Amino acid sequence: MxxxxxxxxxxxxxxxxxxxxxxRRGDVLAFFGGLGMGKTSFMKGLVKGLGISADVTSPTFSLVNEYKGEKYTVYHFDMYRISTWEDLYSTGFFDYLESDAILACEWSENIENALPEDAVYIRIQRGALENDRVIDIGRGEEFYEDFGD
Ligand SMILES: Nc1ncnc2c1ncn2[C@@H]1O[C@H](COP(=O)(O)OP(=O)(O)OP(=O)(O)O)[C@@H](O)[C@H]1O
Ligand SMILES: [Mg+2]
Structure with missing residues (x-):
């Protein structure tokens, strides 16, 4: 981590x-961290870094945004309103999971049980000062080894 x-x-x-x-293709990026922590800010850079030019915003109403580049396709979810398996199915999450696209999920707190074992955890917390953010990134087991839960 x-x-x-x-x-x-x-x-x-x-x-x-x-x-x-x-x-990598097929990665699932699981964002944790409350309102306004910076998940979408991180995603703006990530999408740019993948060589995709797209307008990246929280998919608050659409639930999922699609960004297509030459090398990568990214599905950007907002799980804020997802509370049941049925809700999650309706977003297309499980279909996209089988593709080689990159999936990024804001509010992964709400779908923790559905995340694959090798998901990349990106946890954003407030730091000491108002605009400080402490950002922990780790892949699956590696993340839990450091946090012990
Ligand atoms: N260090 C920081 N990193 C990211 N955002 C910051 C930081 N400091 C202050 N901010 C502010 O926090 C807000 C982060 O907004 P952003 O949309 O990225 O968060 P979010 O986690 O996606 O929120 P939401 O849960 O509402 O989708 C912005 O208003 C930004 O200006
Ligand atoms: Mg957001």
């Missing part, structure tokens, strides 16, 4: 862009 601290939205976006280098 790696830990980063950012001090502004643009720094979080820059971190997302850097992180794109570690992203």
């Amino acid at each position: 790696k830990q980063f601290i950012t001090h502004s939205a643009s720094e979080t976006t820059a971190l997302g862009e850097l992180f794109a280098k570690d992203c």
Whole structure:
């Protein structure tokens, strides 16, 4: 697991862009962290870093946004309103999971039981100062080894 601290939205976006280098086809990126923590800011950089030019916003009403580039396709979910398996099925999550697209899920707290074992966990928490964010990133087991839950 790696830990980063950012001090502004643009720094979080820059971190997302850097992180794109570690992203592979078929990855599931699971964002944890409450309202306004910077999940979408991170996604803006990530999508750019994957070579896709798209307008990245929280898929609040659509539930899922699709960004298609030459090399990668990204499905960006907002799980804020997802509370049942039926809700989750209706987003197409399980269909996209079988493709080689990259899936990114804001509010993964709501779908924790449905995440694959090798999901990449991206946990964003508030830091000491108002605009500080502590961002922990780890893949599946590696993340839990460091957190012990
Ligand atoms: N270090 C930081 N990183 C990211 N955002 C920051 C930071 N400091 C302040 N902010 C502010 O926090 C907000 C983050 O918004 P963003 O949409 O990225 O969050 P989010 O986690 O996707 O929220 P939501 O759960 O509502 O979708 C923005 O208003 C941004 O300016
Ligand atoms: Mg968001």
